[in-house]
Amino acid sequence: MPKLSLGKVFSAIIEEVAYTELDEKTLKRHADAFVLRLVEAGVALEVAEALVADLSGRISGKKLGRFADKRKALLDELRALIRDVFLSAGSVDLDGLVKRGVAGKGFFSILFLGPNGHGKTTTVAKLAYRFRKQGYRVAIAAADTFRAGSIEQVSQWASRAGAEVVSLGYNADPAAVAYEAVKKGEKGDFQVVLIDTAGRMHTKKNLMDEMKKIARVASPDFKVFVGDALVGNDAVEQAKTFFSEVGFDGSILTKFDADIRGGAALSVVYVTKKPLLYVGTGQGIEDLKEFNVEEYLGMLFE
Template sequence: MFEKLRGAFSSLAKAVSEKRLSEKDLDEALYEFQMALMESDVAQNVVEAVTDDLKKQLLGISLERSKDVQAFVKEKLREEVLKVFSQPGEVDVIERVKASKAKGEPLKVLFLGINGTGKTTTVAKFANFMKKSGFSVVIAAGDTHRAGAIEQVSEHAERISVKVVAQRYGADPAAVARDGVLYAKAHHVDVVLIDSAGRMQTNQNLMEEMAKIVRVVSPDLKIFIGDSLAGNDAVSQAELFSKYTGFDGAILTKVDADAKGGAALSIAFTTKRPILFLGVGQGYDDLKTFDASSFADSLVG
């Protein structure tokens, strides 16, 4: 995971520690760093913010031993990464479920994203995580468009022993979502997870359908599902959903296959929403709580 971005970070630390820090040398090293960040799917605005800040910090240093310089640069890089993730704040899902439960209400969670990013798989992983955390779960089969979508989500649910509320294909997804919420209320279920369709004739169409679900069930959490392999496209999609429906946090999927690593940084920076989890495989347990500090460690070493 993230070999490319990790490589960019260590190359900068090495380059800066090997040279005396004249402004010209530093500019050259930072230019290489910027290129490497862009090749790792870090969005332009993040690249600029991080390198502008770094330059100011690095210009001021005059450490003697190269080892110290390398450690200093790594520390600064780590701080830059943490800064990007600290701006959006945090959402503690477990605490949110407990707070709803205390009010006698189910927590309503809607999963948003374009086709193929991993929404349905993530709904199943999330349901599994909720169950393992001691909560009861129901899934609303909100993708009534794609052939096979209802069977797909039902099969996942059966494997993890979770109830599915579904209607027929072509039914109004907002009505399916509402059925899920009514079921949860009637049966005192703690969490309702609402799957949704990703592919529509147009983006406008998709956004309108999502907006309707949001209006009808008022989800407590709207979670954007982004495919980390889609890189900058995932960032544009996040911006689109952020504009039309808003969302409270993001889950990045397929991180196990992502050699670049820039999507998490770019989405957090661009949408100012936290990354909640990372999807790291196709199994039900392959959902990792996102931790900015270990993410920074994995990049900076």
């Protein structure tokens, strides 16, 4: 298992402080350099500063036995710190939520939101395929109604996933498309309704207002932010804005298989305090896996 560059940064930090006196003054002297290294590994600046401060608090003045392996002790503290970031965000069993939703009211709806070009439609199709394999009747709401070819793209992916498409055509009100799909779920036509929306830049207020309207009209059972692991710091700013403007219950990061740095996952979870549900591991319909914090730690430290 190749070590992510973020893990190499962590190891380098430990090597630098393992053989010094672990006092606040020494750690403070190294802090700025440590923050810079973390940022270079794809960690958002505010997260890097917080992590260095948290780590300093954990190891400052740490008392170790005369023959203790200081390097191992510090790595254990760092591993525990990273694990705590993910554990504090909680966890979500989306399969379980869908199962209970279908058993209770007959259907479950999920709204997907995020920037353009980050693989949202592909991710929706992968989840549609996952739920179809579980035996559910699945629909994808084609609520990206202004981008050329968007409905055809959804239709192609839906066909591969074995899902149906709910569409009102191009230039239709995206909120109306989402509402129509949810109504079909309420009538029993579908058990899982996945609402694919247009990608939008987090800095465009009118587009964020439209996203809020879709969420208000569709009243989904669950909302998912889809981000790109490769954009690093930008993913964090995007996640923060979508979370504050619309809100969401968890995240999915695409292109996780191509992310050699590893900082985006840690950063998005740190700033939103919401769990990372799945990661994209390729372009195939099955290339979506549940995020596992222990596997992630293994990629960082082993």
